[in-house]
Amino acid sequence: MRCRQVVDKISEYIDGELDPELVRELERHLQHCEDCRVVVDTTRKTVEVFCNTEPAPLPNDVRERLNQMFRHSFRKGEPN
Amino acid sequence: MPTHLDNEQSLVAAAQAGDSDAFVTLLNQYSRHIYRVGLSITGNHQDAEDVLQESSLKAYRAIAEFQGKSRFYSWLVRIAVNVALGKLRKRALWKESSLDEPREGEDGGYIPLEIESWGDDPEKACLNNELQQLLAEVIQKLDPKSRTIFTLRDVEKFTIEETAQLLGLSIPVVKTRLLRSRLKLREELTKYFGKDTRNAMPTSRR
Numbered sequence: 508m509r510c511r512q513v514v515d516k517i518s519e520y521i522d523g524e525l526d527p528e529l530v531r532e533l534e535r536h537l538q539h540c541e542d543c544r545v546v547v548d549t550t551r552k553t554v555e556v557f558c559n560t561e562p563a564p565l566p567n568d569v570r571e572r573l574n575q576m577f578r579h580s581f582r583k584g585e586p587n
Numbered sequence: 588m589p590t591h592l593d594n595e596q597s598l599v600a601a602a603q604a605g606d607s608d609a610f611v612t613l614l615n616q617y618s619r620h621i622y623r624v625g626l627s628i629t630g631n632h633q634d635a636e637d638v639l640q641e642s643s644l645k646a647y648r649a650i651a652e653f654q655g656k657s658r659f660y661s662w663l664v665r666i667a668v669n670v671a672l673g674k675l676r677k678r679a680l681w682k683e684s685s686l687d688e689p690r691e692g693e694d695g696g697y698i699p700l701e702i703e704s705w706g707d708d709p710e711k712a713c714l715n716n717e718l719q720q721l722l723a724e725v726i727q728k729l730d731p732k733s734r735t736i737f738t739l740r741d742v743e744k745f746t747i748e749e750t751a752q753l754l755g756l757s758i759p760v761v762k763t764r765l766l767r768s769r770l771k772l773r774e775e776l777t778k779y780f781g782k783d784t785r786n787a788m789p790t791s792r793r
Binding site for chain 2 (some may be wrong): 511514515517518542545546548549550552553554556557558559560561562563564565566569570572573575576577581582
């Protein structure tokens with residue numbers, strides 16, 4: 508397997524969706540290719556950091572306007 | 588995916604029976620997640636707030652139709668994604684959202700830049716609010732369609748098939764854009780977390 512093919516297969520590899528035979532080929536390549544190891548590792552970390560980071564708290568003014576909207580809707584009864 | 592409330596089922600049942608407080612409790616658990624989805628997809632805070640308000644109201648009106656086949660959050664986030672997509676379409680950003688020309692080598696393959704391992708894990712390298720801000724910033728480097736796909740698949744953890752279905756795209760298109768998005772975001776984050784870090788964190792750049 509060449510570097511280009513490793514890049515093409517990164518998504519399926521880190522998602523665990525790559526055919527086992529291709530996993531073996533890709534991992535053989537990684538054993539001797541430092542650049543591809545780095546790209547695979549940092550791509551995996553990229554996905555993890557986006558997945559694991561909680562969103563920021565809602566801005567106070569946004570929360571207040573959301574509550575206002577609900578108070579308005581509830582006062583009217585079931586909204587249209 | 589957010590943490591779910593232990594008493595989610597009973598809150599849903601109460602909300603369906605007309606208890607508006609129960610609905611607000613449910614909504615408050617997920618509102619910042621919905622706001623982030625709106626912000627990631629639309630790219631601006633005003634639209635993100637509109638997405639939060641409109642999808643909350645739609646969910647409130649339709650809560651009786653929620654059948655409990657999925658988590659409440661999955662149902663809510665689908666509503667929010669559709670509202671956010673409506674905004675992109677209104678501004679013609681969805682249709683015009685073409686994939687950037689990839690950097691190709693002689694053999695036609697994508698050539699990654701910023702090949703540099705990371706030092707500390709991002710969670711250790713910076714404060715939580717700095718990281719939240721950085722991620723919100725770098726995702727905007729993607730075109731609208733790509734960042735929507737990335738948000739659904741990698742942040743909200745929809746499957747490839749669900750993402751394709753929700754967006755009306757083919758599975759190969761979703762896979763191609765997801766790969767490019769991951770590689771592009773990897774490069775952007777390497778500028779901050781690479782061992783020879785050259786960029787300061789966004790908050791300290793001010």
